[in-house]
Amino acid sequence: MKEIADLKRKIEHFTKADFEQLKSETENQVAVWFWATSDLYNPEPFHYESNNWSKGRKLKAAPAKKANHHHYGLNEAGEIIVVRQYTSFEQYFYETFFIRTQNTITCYRFSYDDQEIESISEFYEEQGQLIKHITVADSQCICDHADYHYDSHQKLIEKKCHLEFDNFETNRDHQYKYDQFGLLETITENQERVIYQKPDKSISFTQLTAMAEERLFAVLQRNIHENPIQEELFCLYIHYGNTDFFPPAIAYGTKAEKEQLQTEGKNAKWIIWNPADYKYNIEVSMDQETENFFDFYNQETEMKQKYAAAKKAILNVTLKLKAGLNKFKLNKTSDFVIVAADDEQADLKKNFKFLNPELFEQFKKDLP
Numbered sequence: 235m236k237e238i239a240d241l242k243r244k245i246e247h248f249t250k251a252d253f254e255q256l257k258s259e260t261e262n263q264v265a266v267w268f269w270a271t272s273d274l275y276n277p278e279p280f281h282y283e284s285n286n287w288s289k290g291r292k293l294k295a296a297p298a299k300k301a302n303h304h305h306y307g308l309n310e311a312g313e314i315i316v317v318r319q320y321t322s323f324e325q326y327f328y329e330t331f332f333i334r335t336q337n338t339i340t341c342y343r344f345s346y347d348d349q350e351i352e353s354i355s356e357f358y359e360e361q362g363q364l365i366k367h368i369t370v371a372d373s374q375c376i377c378d379h380a381d382y383h384y385d386s387h388q389k390l391i392e393k394k395c396h397l398e399f400d401n402f403e404t405n406r407d408h409q410y411k412y413d414q415f416g417l418l419e420t421i422t423e424n425q426e427r428v429i430y431q432k433p434d435k436s437i438s439f440t441q442l443t444a445m446a447e448e449r450l451f452a453v454l455q456r457n458i459h460e461n462p463i464q465e466e467l468f469c470l471y472i473h474y475g476n477t478d479f480f481p482p483a484i485a486y487g488t489k490a491e492k493e494q495l496q497t498e499g500k501n502a503k504w505i506i507w508n509p510a511d512y513k514y515n516i517e518v519s520m521d522q523e524t525e526n527f528f529d530f531y532n533q534e535t536e537m538k539q540k541y542a543a544a545k546k547a548i549l550n551v552t553l554k555l556k557a558g559l560n561k562f563k564l565n566k567t568s569d570f571v572i573v574a575a576d577d578e579q580a581d582l583k584k585n586f587k588f589l590n591p592e593l594f595e596q597f598k599k600d601l602p
Contacts (some may be wrong), residue, residue: 241370248351260331262382264307277357283430300324446531451551457518468567471509472574479544480528485509504602549584
């Protein structure tokens, strides 16, 4: 495809002087600046829904701290042409410039530290509708291109996307369905997995979380029963990643592993409490209905940014498991504990105190 080849050549030969010229010419066209809590603009339809991302909110004034905020520049027509995405260090920000012609939007994104070109995207429109986009980048997904298809009512019904990575290629097509009022109802990937589902507004996130807790407790109970470990255990570890918290995984820390790892000296505690290194570490199994529910709960957690509530739900379930530990007939050491934490152990000590307050003083010096 000629357009892809042209963009690859452009990103390969893009210079610092090109950046300075692009920045100057684009920012000189800015008529109005405004701040937002986070990202709130992308030319691709249903961009936030398909990624389960929360859309940012426009602010009335500049934030007290710029960190993790977005600064937008609009041209005379009210179109976004500049975006500054601030990192957690407010002196650093990514820069994005949108160059608009009659039927094309070209997007240039630059790194926050040395203003190196990270990606170039082109969005092609007909009669105000996106029909194709191409992105080339200098790392990770080095190229993706997509075609957009609409029905007779001008509703987007399919995106056919091809992605190229350093060592493999894949297709990631999306199918879009709408309710009786023409509102987006679902996005399905490759006609198999629902990646977005319109929420039921009659159910609050608090109610949804209560349902998630109930399902997770049943799932973890069954999986622990179905995976009996005969070795003596010093802990049962419920752990989760930084996204898609439900369902967490189950790890079993054995006494033998702990005794072996204690020889690692001052670094021992980081390894002893790292479930990724445990011999017994399982991804939980569940029925399709429960899997679909957890996918939906993860979507709502992400889009509403309710991360703390989801993690607290896992802790509540872990407490219920602790109360019924004897029914699992585990071969436990005298100082056995049940814990729950993220895979990076960032909240392990805090969660340990919540789950095992009676043992915290005994264990705190041994926790990372």
